[in-house]
Amino acid sequence: MTKKGIVALSALISTLSLSLPGLANVERFETNMTESITDVGKEIYDIHMLVFWICVAAGILVFLFMLYTIIKYRKSNGHKPATFHENTAVEITWTVIPLIILLGMAWPASKTLIKIYDTSEADMDILITGYQWKWRYEYLTNDENDNVSFFSVLSTPQDEIHNIDPKNNNYLLEVDKPLVLPVNKKVRFLITANDVIHAWWVPALAVKKDAIPGFVNETWATPKETGIYRGQCAELCGKDHGFMPIVVDIRSEEDFNAWLKEEQAKAAEIKALTSKVFSMKELYDEGEKVYQKACLACHGANGEGGIGKAIAKSAIAMGDINTHMDVIVNGVPGTAMQAFGSQLTDVELAAVTTFQRNAFGNNMNETVQPIDIYNLKQGQ
């Protein structure tokens, strides 16, 4: 391409991309691997650079030889072709030399690989579960009741994705609740999935591991610096594969411990509320009120259906209780049935489910307690 062409093209690109608000505030034209905040990650980075420079050197040698040949031995220069077509010594040499170079790379690479698989006792365990399309983190403790768990979901507003609002600096790399970790502690990540295969990738931790349904993979990291680090799902997992980011918030040990205590207290509080057992009448009466405000518009005053399916004598309201709860909490994707899990409290959800199972002649004579809803939401 001519020089003029290059200038014109780069002008075009900067005009087009600079029109994106916020681009001035991010690191642009990043060309290399993220430098890691773990020791193993730094070694991986060094291996990457070592192999890269060896490849650059090999490439330059080969391409210089090629360029020399192309310039020197043109027919238009009047060069007469030679006739040689083999040379065993040369051919053996260029088989052996690459082998030696490869050994030079394999040795440090193998050493680093062995360090990645350092299975020695970790300071803490985090269970990571991939869902379509969010991550669930659970802090595993010796007493199951002290475990803290939560979902971490993309928090970028839809209006930014659909180009209505300007995009913020962390566009698509922000979540409602990040994974919080202590600095200088060896963390073991136990990684699995609930539906399809995902992959948990945080470049700064130099961790990428597949999350496979039915399997638990393990990998380790010892972050050496505090801060916020971002990553993404790396394995195609369906429609919103590009919209399930990872944010890791690494804090000092004291801050982390304080945070964990607070989360444990919060979890206990919610559990206490939700673990209260209500009577059928309490749930039914409360459920009727909830039904009128949340369900009636689509499902009718007598559960006869309308925009939504009938609830009276329906296969869902008279079928498996977990499926019924799931439909109310998570909705039915692709239909008008919304997910009410975040719109109603666990008590309200339990009440309305109980109401639906017993009203309109369904008479299942079953109750759903808030704790059941809580457990469903936690993926248990």
Added chain:
Amino acid sequence: MAGPDKGFSRWLLATNHKDIGILYLWFSFAMFLLGGSFAMVIRAELFQPGLQLVDPNFFNQMTTMHGLVMVFGAIMPAFVGLANYMIPIMIGAPDMALPRMNNLSFWILPFAFAILASSLFMEGGAPNFGWTFYAPLSTTYAPPSVTFFIFGVHLMGISSIMGAINIVATIFNLRAPGMTLMKMPLFVWTWLITAFLLIAVMPVLAGAVTMMLMDIHFGTSFFSAAGGGDPVLFQHIFWFFGHPEVYIIILPAFGVVSEIIPTFSRKPLFGYASMVYATAAIAFLSFIVWAHHMFTVGMPLVGELYFMWATMLIAVPTAAKVFNWITTMFKGALTFETPMLFCIAFVFLFTLGGLTGLMLAIAPADMQYHDSYFVVAHFHYTMVAGAIFSISASVYYWLPKWTGRMYNETMGKVHFWIAFIGFNLTFFPQHFLGLAGMPRRIPDYSIQFADFNMISSIGAFTYGLAQLIFLFNIIRTIYFGEKTTEEQTWESARGLEWTLPSPLPFHTFERPPAIK
């Protein structure tokens, strides 16, 4: 000897290797444009961050169909077409060994791809799980059209296996007297080895999709842990097919380049025997390295170490090939007609793809490269600058022989330079995107990736435009190209095809030629 039938029956009932070669080549060109248009949709959506043109599910259908159509519809049939057209001539045979089966292997393909493409119009859309179709995304969570995809893959597999058997039978049985194995042109050698790879691994792919079919419709649990199966098993089976598959694509390209570079260097190929051995070595290694596509899947340490070392070994025979090509040029008398330009670009860009391949072999680093745009850049350097550039080179190289007309050299060079610039503009920045952390197969990305994605999209549109010039040049040559009747088009091309008149008569070598 009868000439060709008139009208459509000439093509429908074709048993002549040249006619079937033409069918394969035009079919693959059509698929190349279809798969290319899917790529244009992908790059248009990725032109800027945010969702503009398509929804994420359709985006996934595009990446999936782009991969499937390009691998199984464009590149593989193009090389089978070249094999059909050229191998009988190169070994002094009158035709392929099994002409009727040859007809069937071709005519399966349009139906296979009609089935695959029709899934775009089905409820739930086309396959959206990537061309690698990992379970359970492609089984339990797949759209209903996955069943059509499975039957489409089965048909492609049957077609490939029959084509491969035909090539092996032809090479082993129909060589002219005196055409010993070690006298065969390198294109014939690479195809012989490729044919064995096809026969070995296409049934493995068929097994994988059949297990998917059973899981989806007959209640088995091959790939579902909940039923005692194993989702990782799918990946092992897929890549046991998939890794040899990438050499199925690139070995014939090596063959083509080994024919064309000596012609325009006016010098015999350097290291013929070592080229044959290197091809065989690459083919062997391709069977024992599959899990380097799975370094993040949670293999035991020894598994990782083994697959890393074995994969690194591939660099040795591949490097030998690159050195051989350059040494063939060394001290030659080079001219730079369009086929040679594409071959030189092939050696240059394929070497870049090989070097990034070596980087990807380093397991600890691969854990960071894996499933990022770095991988996308790497394999497009081998698939596009490798396979597609070599196919373009062969079309320009043999077109005068096929049609008896010369293509327009200026237009050929324009095609080359636009393709070369467009290709590098598209894929070179993707190395940076991948290293900086952009995962592959995402319809939208965070804003620090905006600049390189825009460059990449502009490059892709440029590369797409170049293919229209290519198409125009071919059609122009066939109807209006300057007539050429001489046997030797390129001054110093070797091989039996250059002893025959241009255009090639309908039947050639009805009597075997004398081989010196």
